[in-house]
Amino acid sequence: MPTAAHLHALDLGRFVTASPSSFHAAAEGARRLGDAGFRLLSEEEDWPTAPGGYAVVRDGALIAWSVPDGAGPLTPLRILGAHTDSPSFKLKPKPTTGRLGWLQAGVEVYGGPLLNSWLDRELRLAGRLVMLDGATHLVATGPLLRFPQLAIHLDRNVNEGLALGRQQHMNPVWGLGDPGSADLLGLLADAAGVDAREVGGFDIVVADAQESAVFGAEGEFFASGRLDNLSSVHAGLTALAGSQGAGDSIAVLAAFDHEEVGSASRSGASGPFLEDVLARIGDALGATAGDRRRALAASWHLSADAGHAVHPNYAERHDPANHPVLNGGPLLKINANQRYATDAPGAALFARLCAEAEVPYQEFVSNNDLPCGSTIGPLTATRLGIRTVDVGIPLLSMHSARELAGVQDPWRLAKVAERFFAG
Template sequence: MSDIDHAQGLCEFVDGCPSMFHTTARIARRLVSEGFAELPEGDAWEVVPGGRYFTRRNNSSVIAFAVGKDLCDYHFQVAAAHGDSPCFKVKSAAELSGPGDYLRLDVEAYGGMIDHTWLDRPLGIAGRVLVRDGARVESRLFDSAADVALIPSVAIHLNREGGKSPELNRAVDLCALFSAGELGEGSFDRYVAGKLGVDAADVLARDLFLYNRQKACVWGAASEFLSAAKLDDLGCAYAALGGFLAAGVNDAQVNVFACFDNEEVGSNTKQGAMSTFLKDALVRANAALGRSDEDLRRAVSRSFMLSCDNAHACHPNHPEKHDEANRCWLNRGLAIKEAANQHYCSDAFSRAAIAAVLDAAGVPHQTFANRSDMAGGGTLGNLSNTQVSMHGVDVGLPQLAMHSAYETAGARDVELGVDALAAYYRCDLHIDGADSFELR
């Protein structure tokens, strides 16, 4: 595949993932098509050398693993991304009536988005709905697949200062318009039920989110750019999955791909990176292979994680926002991220390890650190390490406008990201404590 093919593949992936539930379902379908067998958490697991498997939790997080055939002194090589992005969640009592005949949706922020970028965009609604079917209640995916809501801004004539720097009250300014009078009280639940082909009384609960339906695209006079909703972190999820599948089974180790939910709200949920999900999957896979708890602890001590979450590319209009020596750029490859406050899990050992892997494969990479007077954000690597401790490094695709309703990255970086992850999974990174490592 060419760099443009990979970029178009990411566009298609993003357009097919309107919520974290759809992202997990799409990844699961891809894994099945590649010959992976699903292991539900509620079933007994059978795992054999050479096998390929995946499991889901909450239908919003997924972990896949490919088991080597020669697991003498084995270890795990993990890459983890997240499938959630900042957006607006529809509240349980969804409707706000008035003023006049208006019908609005009562929403609250999920994560830290750039609020004003959501204004004046036709929006869809997607997520999951719990539906009663006789004595059974089942979860169903929901996607309006149409523009059904919009958050209108206030005209400049009514708010002279707002045009320069809008100050938005999320309880007042960010309610979504759903109807101007054609729809009455109870219409939202009836709309959702109608799309699912059920009675409104049988909709018991829902996790529904507004999403930007503007299509992802590759653009620019030289096709250098890719813009889409949710590039943070579907860009890394796509690259990590692509590299994981391209690498196949590495007989010396167990390759693991994870896509977690809830990173944008702290990861401390049953399906987040701070949960037991990864630990449970590794423990159960190890036991199903007939290995002992001692074997598992030894394997984890030799294991490695790539925490994959996008990085801030140098802004063309505000280079002063970035560290002078440790800034990253579009279309120059994966950024290796570091922070002295350990908001990233990178240290000298792990940075050296991933740099050695990528250098050996001839895959370009770059460095990123925040300005020393800016706190920066955190991600999932160190949070996951509270449950399963292993050497880890934070990496990400460089992008602009992180947490906007529509973000921008480098089109060529998608291929470079897939190549980097494939090189990582193909390599046998043999670790000896924190003293040395060897590429085999």
């Protein structure tokens, strides 16, 4: 019989499949929360003041919250932050290109993908089309594109080192014919059921088309695209839906867009989205500016983003004393230079949450000779002054088109998130 962790991984796979772009991830999250009784709001309407579960979507970002009975102006918040975007490629203007009888797509690199991992695999397009009248339509194709690698017969030294030019080599093929008589945007419009002539703008990315998989000697591995960071979004959705109305805090899931390119957007963690939502929640509870500051002072932010497991073939790239492994539990991410926001109080909070959830956890710290990545944690801590701790599940092949996790860790992160939301 499948374990709870196995069932959670299978549902995570379904969530990833339904979320080939950040816009789809936000929409799928809102749909799932709607099924759990949350009410989807528009930013342009008056928001209700009654306790309950609510959600709002801004472009490719989703913020959802649950207000318990008896909440007031000083009720603290428990915010789980994550991000909906993943490293990929984005369609350029005039995306239909090609030469020598091939149809190709003009794409721009988005974030920091592991380029070689995208070679020789079936890919799909997904995102949004915005019509001249302002209407937005989400669209996703089936397997459509491929970055074909040059045969070894034509590059005998390729195994000595593969060099990929972003402009020259990363142009996927999607058909045969004359680019002058083909229309990739028209294909997307047909898939969305709209008139291509009425499309005024588009945000379309490339996504892996392969389904997720559980495998390994004892089914201990989970492989999928976009685990960085849909694994955290899914954990937050699962926990929020399962803990609605519980505890004495306002539980908030903040799933931002554009983390992979710096978060500086209206739907990114450096933008005003979360601050706007929290202000409106406070207004509904009758909070003054002083009340909001007091509530934030009593609040916590759990910044959930994937981290690195130790790689058996590259152990020298890791800290010699800290070797997180798959299925060893979620990571507590620490960096002396505040690339992660975890401090001693945050570490103590996470240790307590994991103990209450009966979940093991592991510390992650970088090798001093290698630069450390960052997350939305320091950004949110800086914007709001809120106490923040950085966590996430361990991965191998981060930023690959297909990343590797343990089956146990996503489920364990969701269990810890439930304890966090319960206050």
